[in-house]
Amino acid sequence: MDPNNTSYAVKLYVYDISKGMARQLSPLMLGIQLDGIWHTAIVVHGEEFFYGGDGITNCRPGGTSLGHPNSIIDLGTTEVTEEIFMEYLSSLGESTYRGNQYHLFEWNCNTFSNEVAQFLTGSKIPGHITDLPAEVLSTPFGQALRPLLDSINIAPQGGNTFNGHYGQR
Amino acid sequence: MADNGGADPVNNNNDTTVGLEGTIIKVTVKTPKDKEEIAISEDASVTQFKEEISRRFKAKQDQLVLIFAGKILKDGDSLNQHGIKDGLTVHLVIKTAHKAGDGASSSSSVTTQVGSSSGNSSGPSSAAHPSTVGSTGGPASAPPQTPNILTGFGGLSSLSSMGMGSANFMELQQQMQSQLMSNPEMLSQIMENPLVQNMMSNPDLMRQMIVANPQMQQLMERNPEISHMLNNPELMRQTMELARNPAMMQEMMRNQDRALSNLESIPGGYNALRRMYTDIQEPMFSAARDQFGNNPFSALGGNSDGGVQPSRTENREPLPNPWGSTNPSEVGGSTGTTGSSATGSTTPNVSNPLGVNSASLGNGMFSSPGMQSLMQQISENPQLMQNMLSAPYMRSIMQSLAQNPDMASQNPASSPSAGENPAQQLMMQQMLQMFAGGNSSSQTPEVQFQQQLEQLGAMGFINREANLQALIATGGDVNAAIERLLGSQPS
Numbered sequence: 019m020d021p022n023n024t025s026y027a028v029k030l031y032v033y034d035i036s037k038g039m040a041r042q043l044s045p046l047m048l049g050i051q052l053d054g055i056w057h058t059a060i061v062v063h064g065e066e067f068f069y070g071g072d073g074i075t076n077c078r079p080g081g082t083s084l085g086h087p088n089s090i091i092d093l094g095t096t097e098v099t100e101e102i103f104m105e106y107l108s109s110l111g112e113s114t115y116r117g118n119q120y121h122l123f124e125w126n127c128n129t130f131s132n133e134v135a136q137f138l139t140g141s142k143i144p145g146h147i148t149d150l151p152a153e154v155l156s157t158p159f160g161q162a163l164r165p166l167l168d169s170i171n172i173a174p175q176g177g178n179t180f181n182g183h184y185g186q187r
Numbered sequence: 188m189a190d191n192g193g194a195d196p197v198n199n200n201n202d203t204t205v206g207l208e209g210t211i212i213k214v215t216v217k218t219p220k221d222k223e224e225i226a227i228s229e230d231a232s233v234t235q236f237k238e239e240i241s242r243r244f245k246a247k248q249d250q251l252v253l254i255f256a257g258k259i260l261k262d263g264d265s266l267n268q269h270g271i272k273d274g275l276t277v278h279l280v281i282k283t284a285h286k287a288g289d290g291a292s293s294s295s296s297v298t299t300q301v302g303s304s305s306g307n308s309s310g311p312s313s314a315a316h317p318s319t320v321g322s323t324g325g326p327a328s329a330p331p332q333t334p335n336i337l338t339g340f341g342g343l344s345s346l347s348s349m350g351m352g353s354a355n356f357m358e359l360q361q362q363m364q365s366q367l368m369s370n371p372e373m374l375s376q377i378m379e380n381p382l383v384q385n386m387m388s389n390p391d392l393m394r395q396m397i398v399a400n401p402q403m404q405q406l407m408e409r410n411p412e413i414s415h416m417l418n419n420p421e422l423m424r425q426t427m428e429l430a431r432n433p434a435m436m437q438e439m440m441r442n443q444d445r446a447l448s449n450l451e452s453i454p455g456g457y458n459a460l461r462r463m464y465t466d467i468q469e470p471m472f473s474a475a476r477d478q479f480g481n482n483p484f485s486a487l488g489g490n491s492d493g494g495v496q497p498s499r500t501e502n503r504e505p506l507p508n509p510w511g512s513t514n515p516s517e518v519g520g521s522t523g524t525t526g527s528s529a530t531g532s533t534t535p536n537v538s539n540p541l542g543v544n545s546a547s548l549g550n551g552m553f554s555s556p557g558m559q560s561l562m563q564q565i566s567e568n569p570q571l572m573q574n575m576l577s578a579p580y581m582r583s584i585m586q587s588l589a590q591n592p593d594m595a596s597q598n599p600a601s602s603p604s605a606g607e608n609p610a611q612q613l614m615m616q617q618m619l620q621m622f623a624g625g626n627s628s629s630q631t632p633e634v635q636f637q638q639q640l641e642q643l644g645a646m647g648f649i650n651r652e653a654n655l656q657a658l659i660a661t662g663g664d665v666n667a668a669i670e671r672l673l674g675s676q677p678s
Contacts, residue, residue, distance in 0.1 A: 028257075096257040106280045109219030137278045140256030 025095035028138045029061045030131060031079065031087035032147065035172065048157040054088065056147045057172060058131040061090075062138060063100040067107065069130030071171025073117035073179045074107055082174035096138040106137065117179070122170045123151035212273035214266075216240055216253075218281060227266065229273070234262045246281045254278040639665050648672055 034040065034054030044052040059068035059082075066079040080086050098106075110133075119125055128150070132143045142148075154160040160167075209230040216225050225239050233253065241248045253260035255269050255277045271277060633640070636658040642665050643654045653672060661667035 025257075094257060096254075097259045098254055098257070099259075102252050102254075102259075102280050102282070105282055106219055106278075109280070113220040136276075137254060138257055 024099075025097050026062055026099075028093040028096050028135065030091040030093050030135065030143055031059045031061050031066060032089045032091060033057045033059070033082075033084045033174075034088045035084060035174075048154065048159050050153060050157055052150070052153065053146075056128065056150055057084065057174065058128050058143060058147060059087075060093075060131050060134045060138070062096065063103065066177075067134065068174070068177070069115050069120070069127045070173030071117055071120045072173045074111040074115050074130070075173070075177035075179045076107075077177030082176040084174050091144065093135050093141060093143070094139040098138055103138070107134075110134075111179075117173075120171050120173075122167050122172065123155065126151075127172065212266075212271075214271055214273070215276040216243075216279050217276050218244070218279045222276075229266060229271075231266055232262070233260045233264045233266065236260075236266060237262070240279065244279070244281065250282045252280040252282060254280070636663055639663055639668065643668065643672075 033056065035057045036043075036055040038054070040052045040055045044050060057068070059066045061067070061079045064079070065076050066081065067074060067076045068082075069075070110130075115130055128143065128147050132148055135141060135143050155164065209228045211226050212229045213224050213226050214236075216223050223243050225236070225243060227236055227239055234248075237248045237251050237253065240246075240251055240253075244251075255271055255275075258269060260266075260269060260277070633655060636655065639658050640651065640654055643658070644651070646669070648654050648669070650672075654668065657668035657671040658665075660671060
């Protein structure tokens with residue numbers, strides 16, 4: 019019994035939410051070179067999914083206010099069907115990825131992308147993205163801004179959030 | 188990972204008997220909600236695995252979907268086949284019994300759900316209109332004024348007009364307010380009433396009235412800044428001044444509108460606006476609307492910006508340059524927030540982060556609630572901060588300011604008042620240095636602008652001194668420097 023094993027491409031859309039400013043200003047402000055402040059989203063089944071202050075959100079690829087991604091990384095393929103994926107996301111959205119759990123450094127869009135990537139393909143997202151918060155915090159400026167940054171929620175506009183109800187899009 | 192290759196190749200496919208032969212491996216099974224460690228024979232089949240899992244997770248085998256390395260584990264497979272070894276994690280999704288689907292794939296209904304739905308709602312809808320946003324706009328500081336002033340206000344007027352607080356105070360208040368709303372004339376009349384004016388000039392009283400309103404209380408809970416603001420007598424006073432003078436009010440509104448539209452033109456600013464609106468204004472509006480029915484006066488409560496302009500006159504100052512002087516201090520302010528010195532009397536209008544009146548900068552820079560709200564706003568949207576910083580000359584200005592305090596005083600790019608007050612200037616400079624962090628450039632402006640100087644020279648501007656000054660002032664922008672040199676300054 020071997021039903022069709024369709025596989026779906028999984029991509030990681032990477033956005034620089036500083037629009038290039040981080041690349042220019044980071045040496046000045048932080049003392050280290052950051053090429054960007056990365057926001058990531060997973061694109062699979064023709065939709066883009068990401069996590070932000072509003073919770074798990076989806077939209078058409080490239081459809082958030084951030085526009086087109088800076089880079090697109092191929093994460094491989096998955097056999098997980100859309101149906102199963104939606105269930106999965108709904109569960110996540112109800113449990114560990116609710117909107118109010120968002121934390122800029124510790125539990126952010128990249129955390130989510132990483133987890134989903136592993137779920138879908140078994141591989142993680144590139145390290146330079148997940149290491150970003152640690153890098154920033156290792157600078158004096160980052161430390162100084164920490165209280166400020168702790169309260170930031172990033173939630174690019176332009177998508178629909180999962181309410182935990184399967185199929186409610 | 189215990190890799191025991193010598194196990195008997197038993198139970199490979201299609202064998203559902205549970206012979207636990209071979210080594211036991213521990214596999215972590217992770218659902219979106221939790222995870223468990225399951226001990227299973229390494230030669231087990233997926234079916235056996237699912238049995239174990241269904242016991243542990245209390246779900247039916249049919250509902251289990253196992254995923255490993257991007258593949259869906261089908262009943263007929265073996266764990267070995269997929270390379271599942273000790274210590275690895277397998278993902279599990281428990282279907283909520285919508286379809287009695289088999290554990291895996293094959294629901295071909297998938298695919299082409301592309302593009303379906305998910306409103307990427309365009310976005311603009313919610314942002315209402317900049318003007319509306321503008322009127323009440325300002326993060327926290329301004330909006331609270333909205334239902335705020337008129338609420339207390341309505342109460343006041345009912346008091347004064349009716350002569351006394353009656354048992355049915357609330358009702359009277361409501362009535363008053365709705366009348367008020369429908370008749371702007373009334374408003375000014377009431378304001379003229381000396382009794383009212385008296386009360387208005389008593390911030391404590393005002394405050395009490397305002398706080399007494401249950402909706403205000405709700406709002407205050409949600410936005411603690413509101414209570415801060417209420418607690419600031421200066422601010423209250425200003426706001427009351429403001430409320431007193433409709434002409435000034437108008438001006439204020441215009442100010443805000445203008446500022447907000449400036450804000451809009453910055454990439455990302457639009458989002459900040461929208462955010463402001465949805466996060467702050469909507470609750471405000473709905474709260475206010477309940478009270479007032481229709482909310483034409485939402486703008487009135489507007490603004491804490493009273494002191495910025497001479498009272499009761501139209502604004503004669505040139506429109507603020509969104510990218511000019513204000514930036515260094517703005518940005519500086521946002522880092523140095525924990526209010527230091529400086530009186531709070533003239534508060535920058537928070538909804539006006541880039542268009543701030545330079546006069547207010549020096550004075551109210553750090554301790555004003557406006558600044559704090561700006562901070563709040565920035566913290567809510569880091570992109571905004573980034574974008575503020577992205578203003579063309581930002582970086583160079585910061586650098587040059589940080590390097591040379593004298594430059595700062597001469598440099599019209601910095602606030603004139605900051606130039607006057609050495610203490611503040613110093614503060615600003617310190618902040619800039621902090622900003623510049625451990626990496627400030629140690630070049631003199633001359634070296635920095637070497638290339639631009641050459642350019643200017645080649646164009647025929649032979650006065651090197653003047654060129655340098657101009658370049659410093661414009662942060663290295665040749666074109667702007669040229670304009671300066673030619674004597675036509677950007678406003």
